[in-house]
Amino acid sequence: MLYLINGRKINSRRVIMRNWIKKFIQFNILLGFLFTVLSSTVFGMEEQINRAVVFPIDYKGKAFINGEYVSFNGDEKIYLKDNTTYVPLRLMTYLISNDEEHWEAQWDGAKPNEVVLVCTYMEKIDQGGWMNTGKPQTSIKLTVDSKTMISKGQMIELSATPKKINGRIVLPIRAIGEVLNREIAFKDGLIFISKEPLKLNDKQADAIINEIKERFWDTSKKVKKYKVVEDDEELIAAQNVNGKTYFNVVGYNSSSQIWIQKLYTQGEKGPVLLKEIKNYVSVREPFVEDVFYYGEEKQGQVVLNEYNLNTKQTRQIGELDIKGHDFSAIVKIIPKENKIYFIAHYGDYTMGGETLYVVENGKVEELTGAKQFGSIIIENGKIYYSNINFMGNPTNNLFEYDENSRTEKRLGEEGYTYDVNRRETLYSVANSLKLLENKLYTLGYLEQSDQLPCLYSIDLQTGATKKLSLPTSQFWIVNDKIYYIEATAQTLITIDLEGNGKKTLINKPIAQAKFNGKSFYYTLLSNNNDLAAGFYKYTLDTNETASLSSKRVKDFYIGSSKIGYITTGYDAGIYLIQDGKTIGIEKDPAYDYLFAGEQMIIINVKDNKLEILK
Incomplete structure (x- = not known):
């Protein structure tokens, strides 16, 4: 059948098809609109709350600040x-501070009823995060029992007055929020502070609020905890050997007025003391595999010992004469075949320097020195290392030391700095040196340029240097392939050992990545360069990506049989993945943590006590 439309004969099937296509397009536009609305509702609420400050009216030292679950010391209430909520002065300044504004209170004892709140500028830096410039932005003056606030010489009327309760100045949170352009909301016993109004009256918000309330008020503990150290002790390091955890603790003995180092192991009813070391010297990394290294100062000598965690046997390694030297610490110990190498630091940590020693058959011998040793590789009588000098000239800092001839030569190109991460004015040790056959691989850049660090190879036979990658701060070498995180887009790229065959494997901005076995484990960055939700595994053999968690993961540990990860945000917690199952270990966030062998050791700080999860 034919239709006459605008003077043209049109086949009826074509008319029906056009109408169907038109309706299909309209339907998809509507569907897309609905999806957008739903997405902004479902995901937007979570992001809104992650950008807010949330704490209970029944405040007990815990709050969510910009998605981070934090704990405060002190007894603020x-x-x-009179139907007004009051917050202690200093707590208020912390709660209203954010990435862009830093608030602090200034109080003069001569004027006990007056307080000035000062806000300083915060500037975003390219490396991520914010920096306090110290430049005053604004200030406000408040007086107890007065509704008049003074800002920039102008008097502003408050809806409620500051008070003094139990000798402390407290501020009316809604009134202060109003003049500081903060939105203050109350729901289900929680107080919300935000820059934008929050939509708290929907099911998505209810689910998040219930999760937050559970964090604040759930006191049940699903795991057993051990008290490890007292108030006056500090946990230095931990190690796990054959399923048993060992702890290195340092404390001050007030009765004998000396510092004492202790080695504990994990017992059924708490820590068991194995060794107590008086007149100890600092060893920054005391655990190396199944050995605990420690030093004692005796009559101008540092006596270096090793304690085998398996056999429980102690052996003296050697003695270092430090008479007349400003000895500070042993910063690194490297066992290698029948020798033990160690690095000693002399002087303070700004102007001092370091020396590399070797111990063989009990005899200590000096080898070479550096301002600060970065990466160090010992192989076949050769020692490859970087000399890190942030206070002076950082260039020409890569060396090969021949242990047999006691000679040293410089590696790399003139004017280049190696094994250092540089981004604008921020510098850090990259620990990037890797040896493969007759080549060294490391990060490097021309100092007198704006170049970001790139990956270079250095031929140890010819001395030839070759640039291999785009700018990067992290790389791995696996099965004759190089994998690196490109510094600008933060994507994962692979190349061969000559820098050819460039291919992007993960085309999303990566926040953190670790390699284990044949897989990369990683988290992502959001569009505004914050940590995004999601924890993933990319397998090299299959080029497949698997999701391990939908939560925001701030750090993780990859073991041979299990994966531990720590989440942040309103659902902060500690989780383990084992045998394909995810297990929630602890709902409280980890204030600090160590990765020791096959075990993730979580440190929680409560009431100034240190506890470790078993």
């Missing part, structure tokens, strides 16, 4: 008086 929130008060309710």
